[in-house]
Amino acid sequence: MSEKPLMPTTPAPSNLTFIAAKTSAPLPPAGLLAREKFNDLLQTREPVSLLLVHAPAGYGKTTTLAERLDDLEAKAAWYRLENTDNDPVRFAGYLAHAVGQIVDTPDMPAIDPTGDQQGHGLESFLTELLAGLPPSEEPSYLVLDDYQIITNPEIHQGIRFLLRHLPPYLTLVVISRTLPPLGVAQLRMKGQMIEITSRDLAFDADEAQSYFEQRLPFEVSRENIERAVRRVEGWVSALQLLSASARTSIEFSHFVDQLDQGNQHIFDYFDELVGQDLSEQQRSFLLRTSILDRFNAGMVMRVMNDSDGQALLGSLLAMGLFITPVDNSALWFRYHQLFSVYLRHLLASTTQENQKALHQRATDAWLELDHAEEAARHAVAAEDPERITRVLNQHGRKFFTEGQFTLLQRCLDALPQKIIAEDPTLTLLRAWVAQGQYKFDEVENWLSAAETQLKAVMSEESQRTVHGEFSAIRAQVAMNYGDSDRALALAREAVAQEAAYLPTSRVAAASVLGEALFVRGELQEALTRMQETEHMARAHQAHQNVIWALCQQSEISVAMGLLQKAYNIQERAFQYAEENQLNHLPILEFLFRIRSQVMWEWHHLESAERCALQGIEILEAQGERWYVQSYTTLAKVAQARGRQSLCADYIAKVQKMLAAGDYHLDWVANAHATMLTYWDAVRDQNAIERWLTIAPPCKPEEATNHFYQCNGRNRARALMSLGQYQGARPILEALTSVAGQIGLKTDLNRNHIALAYLFWQIENREKALEHMRLALELASTTGAVGSFLRLGKVLIVILKALINDGLIEGMEQQRAERLIQLAQQQRDFSRAIRISLDEAIIQDIIDRPDVPELIRTSPLTRREWQILSLIHAGLSNDQIAEHLKVASTTVKTHIRSLYQKQNISHRSEAIELAKDLLSKIQGE
Numbered sequence: 036m037s038e039k040p041l042m043p044t045t046p047a048p049s050n051l052t053f054i055a056a057k058t059s060a061p062l063p064p065a066g067l068l069a070r071e072k073f074n075d076l077l078q079t080r081e082p083v084s085l086l087l088v089h090a091p092a093g094y095g096k097t098t099t100l101a102e103r104l105d106d107l108e109a110k111a112a113w114y115r116l117e118n119t120d121n122d123p124v125r126f127a128g129y130l131a132h133a134v135g136q137i138v139d140t141p142d143m144p145a146i147d148p149t150g151d152q153q154g155h156g157l158e159s160f161l162t163e164l165l166a167g168l169p170p171s172e173e174p175s176y177l178v179l180d181d182y183q184i185i186t187n188p189e190i191h192q193g194i195r196f197l198l199r200h201l202p203p204y205l206t207l208v209v210i211s212r213t214l215p216p217l218g219v220a221q222l223r224m225k226g227q228m229i230e231i232t233s234r235d236l237a238f239d240a241d242e243a244q245s246y247f248e249q250r251l252p253f254e255v256s257r258e259n260i261e262r263a264v265r266r267v268e269g270w271v272s273a274l275q276l277l278s279a280s281a282r283t284s285i286e287f288s289h290f291v292d293q294l295d296q297g298n299q300h301i302f303d304y305f306d307e308l309v310g311q312d313l314s315e316q317q318r319s320f321l322l323r324t325s326i327l328d329r330f331n332a333g334m335v336m337r338v339m340n341d342s343d344g345q346a347l348l349g350s351l352l353a354m355g356l357f358i359t360p361v362d363n364s365a366l367w368f369r370y371h372q373l374f375s376v377y378l379r380h381l382l383a384s385t386t387q388e389n390q391k392a393l394h395q396r397a398t399d400a401w402l403e404l405d406h407a408e409e410a411a412r413h414a415v416a417a418e419d420p421e422r423i424t425r426v427l428n429q430h431g432r433k434f435f436t437e438g439q440f441t442l443l444q445r446c447l448d449a450l451p452q453k454i455i456a457e458d459p460t461l462t463l464l465r466a467w468v469a470q471g472q473y474k475f476d477e478v479e480n481w482l483s484a485a486e487t488q489l490k491a492v493m494s495e496e497s498q499r500t501v502h503g504e505f506s507a508i509r510a511q512v513a514m515n516y517g518d519s520d521r522a523l524a525l526a527r528e529a530v531a532q533e534a535a536y537l538p539t540s541r542v543a544a545a546s547v548l549g550e551a552l553f554v555r556g557e558l559q560e561a562l563t564r565m566q567e568t569e570h571m572a573r574a575h576q577a578h579q580n581v582i583w584a585l586c587q588q589s590e591i592s593v594a595m596g597l598l599q600k601a602y603n604i605q606e607r608a609f610q611y612a613e614e615n616q617l618n619h620l621p622i623l624e625f626l627f628r629i630r631s632q633v634m635w636e637w638h639h640l641e642s643a644e645r646c647a648l649q650g651i652e653i654l655e656a657q658g659e660r661w662y663v664q665s666y667t668t669l670a671k672v673a674q675a676r677g678r679q680s681l682c683a684d685y686i687a688k689v690q691k692m693l694a695a696g697d698y699h700l701d702w703v704a705n706a707h708a709t710m711l712t713y714w715d716a717v718r719d720q721n722a723i724e725r726w727l728t729i730a731p732p733c734k735p736e737e738a739t740n741h742f743y744q745c746n747g748r749n750r751a752r753a754l755m756s757l758g759q760y761q762g763a764r765p766i767l768e769a770l771t772s773v774a775g776q777i778g779l780k781t782d783l784n785r786n787h788i789a790l791a792y793l794f795w796q797i798e799n800r801e802k803a804l805e806h807m808r809l810a811l812e813l814a815s816t817t818g819a820v821g822s823f824l825r826l827g828k829v830l831i832v833i834l835k836a837l838i839n840d841g842l843i844e845g846m847e848q849q850r851a852e853r854l855i856q857l858a859q860q861q862r863d864f865s866r867a868i869r870i871s872l873d874e875a876i877i878q879d880i881i882d883r884p885d886v887p888e889l890i891r892t893s894p895l896t897r898r899e900w901q902i903l904s905l906i907h908a909g910l911s912n913d914q915i916a917e918h919l920k921v922a923s924t925t926v927k928t929h930i931r932s933l934y935q936k937q938n939i940s941h942r943s944e945a946i947e948l949a950k951d952l953l954s955k956i957q958g959e
């Protein structure tokens with residue numbers, strides 16, 4: 036951006052001296068981020084008289100406008116206002132001066148400061164100014180910056196007059212923290228105004244990423260960037276503070292985490308912003324309403340306990356504080372999250388407000404509006420068992436069917452045990468919540484406490500009903516303990532009985548039946564059960580159960596190797612969620628998670644990453660403990676992209692979480708698989724050895740489901756990483772046999788890939804190629820890609836050998852070629868290039884037109900090729916001898932011959948040659 040020169044020809048009314056900086060565009064900050072998303076607004080619209088940019092302080096209003104107008108080479112003049120510009124004479128002078136910069140006006144009018152009526156002087160001046168403007172010109176902008184400073188009604192009136200009579204080529208740009216009194220409502224209705232608000236100005240995650248990339252010397256994960264943007268709601272000043280405060284990616288992450296509790300610098304900023312200007316009444320309004328996640332005038336009056344709420348709200352909105360409309364209706368408002376944290380901090384440090392009473396009033400108000408979630412949150416904050424029980428009696432079942440477990444838990448935690456034990460519904464809710472959090476011992480405690488309590492007061496008949504419903508949850512717990520026999524027996528009992536307390540008990544029991552069959556490997560039967568569960572759940576409008584049943588159907592289809600079918604089922608679940616507006620429910624994370632797994636397998640890395648990030652966003656309120664699966668996916672994606680340090684960060688997080696919590700084997704095995712691949716890539720043998728000592732037990736011959744299979748494969752892969760192929764082989768063969776018998780096609784596919792690798796490593800070429808061929812065959816239904824690419828560069832060699840030997844054709848050959856291409860593109864961060872020189876590869880190298888001439892004219896023997904690749908892998912002569920099981924002197928002889936043929940005299944040249952040749956094959 037260049038500073039525009041002041042036009043000396045402009046006459047200054049009343050002998051005004053112009054300060055150049057006031058009528059120049061501001062200088063761009065260092066590291067200015069271009070914001071092209073505003074081009075549409077500025078360029079493609081019909082010309083309008085007013086472009087209004089209004090947003091709270093520090094949202095980038097000025098910078099964005101200056102940057103865009105400059106980039107678009109728009110003809111623009113600036114007038115940057117300050118308090119003294121409330122004087123109409125001064126205002127008129129500067130305005131005319133600014134206009135003179137963009138429009139050729141030979142005679143500027145003079146203003147008569149002694150105009151006998153208020154407004155007359157400025158208005159007649161503006162009339163003359165407008166009359167002197169040329170009828171047509173190229174589009175131009177006149178920018179009035181910091182307009183909130185103007186308090187003089189005469190000037191507002193003058194601007195309204197100006198807006199009515201501006202020539203079509205001239206757009207007035209008003210930048211303000213507040214909504215200026217310029218007849219905005221009318222202009223908006225007439226379509227004569229473009230509005231840019233904090234919602235538009237907020238940086239999105241892509242912009243924030245570019246912003247941080249420019250400023251930070253370290254890499255920040257996409258997840259952290261998205262979290263930061265969410266927490267600061269795209270407010271650029273907070274992003275700026277973040278980039279100035281964090282020196283490492285860990286500090287960055289801590290900083291973002293702590294924003295929920297508050298940050299002194301941000302508090303100071305808000306202190307300065309609002310401190311002096313507030314009346315006592317306004318201040319009290321802000322503190323009291325800070326407990327609300329959103330409010331309208333009615334809600335405010337209830338919580339404030341006085342009738343002035345509406346007027347106060349209006350006065351605060353006019354101040355341009357961090358209050359934003361919740362939606363386009365502009366009836367409901369909320370505080371910016373950081374501002375709300377600040378206000379709550381102030382509220383907590385004052386003794387003048389009775390917080391408990393505020394929350395109680397809020398509970399009652401929300402209950403009256405039938406907004407159960409908010410009511411529950413305030414009842415918990417009020418620590419009021421009577422209100423909590425009231426909310427739960429009215430809405431507890433709904434929370435449950437929606438899967439609002441965290442909310443339920445907060446409510447139930449605040450209730451005395453006795454109240455729960457006396458009430459079968461509350462007990463059921465309590466026990467389901469405990470089971471959802473893997474606190475299985477607690478489940479039984481709650482159930483038996485209630486059974487004891489209820490014995491004394493209930494008929495035997497009623498007790499039987501209660502017992503039946505309790506069986507549904509006991510079945511689920513048995514399932515989670517891996518006891519599918521007991522789970523089946525209990526679930527059958529529960530399914531047979533009508534539910535009296537939780538209408539969804541039978542649905543839950545039916546779901547356990549399906550799950551139990553699934554883990555036993557009875558896939559078709561399990562699928563049917565899950566379809567039935569879905570129908571039952573739909574009949575009860577039990578959203579959580581519908582999505583759950585669909586996710587399970589998808590999981591079963593994945594196990595059957597039908598990934599496309601799984602994808603379609605997921606689509607149905609997404610559609611259901613959309614139709615019922617369930618996007619905020621925690622269960623949606625499950626859906627995103629299984630979608631990301633399919634996406635990873637199909638090598639759609641961006642989608643896989645996006646789904647994992649969305650999962651994290653959904654779970655933000657539930658706590659980090661639940662991110663394990665999402666982090667695992669992000670680690671897998673980082674690995675597939677060859678981003679080692681990012682992958683290491685995620686692996687470290689996953690490890691920490693696994694060490695701290697109890698998770699289902701499904702999650703654990705999935706996470707371990709990724710950890711092992713990572714350790715193998717970075718050759719961290721110690722980590723793999725350590726893992727083997729604590730690895731979950733595995734019985735490959737009983738691996739009737741995907742997580743037992745995965746767990747078994749993990750052990751085999753760990754052993755292979757340590758070179759213990761004979762230990763790995765029986766595990767993989769047993770897994771393959773079970774998977775084949777019961778139709779676990781995806782696992783079968785993965786097992787064949789692992790076996791191909793194993794046999795390749797022990798130089799059993801024939802078996803290796805056979806397993807790879809079978810894997811490719813299965814991939815025609817699974818569509819698997821990710822599982823192949825996980826092998827790394829060695830995949831290229833095996834596939835080339837398969838093609839070279841003519842063992843595959845048609846679809847399989849095409850698939851193999853595509854996989855080779857992808858493997859070549861894949862960035863591999865393992866230290867050495869571990870590609871062995873099979874005949875197929877050597878042939879491939881020799882056939883290439885770009886190989887050095889000597890390779891063709893003085894061909895190497897197979898042994899020499901082998902030695903060349905081992906030299907390249909960094910092995911010493913002794914190590915090569917050991918590897919090939921020959922004497923050191925033999926190695927030396929081969930090396931001499933190799934050097935002679937290729938006209939080489941140093942080892943470094945041999946390494947260079949190998950690197951060059953291999954890079955042609957493996958794409959690095």
Ligand SMILES: Nc1ncnc2c1ncn2[C@@H]1O[C@H](COP(=O)(O)OP(=O)(O)OP(=O)(O)O)[C@@H](O)[C@H]1O
Pocket residue numbers: 064065066067068069070090091092093094095096097098099102181212271272275
């Ligand atoms: N596109 C951008 N690239 C880099 N930094 C930016 C960008 N936009 C804003 N900033 C920085 O953010 C801070 C706030 O920007 P700016 O002063 O433009 O906000 P504002 O909304 O006009 O604030 P105020 O109401 O206080 O005048 C400044 O330090 C600015 O340098």
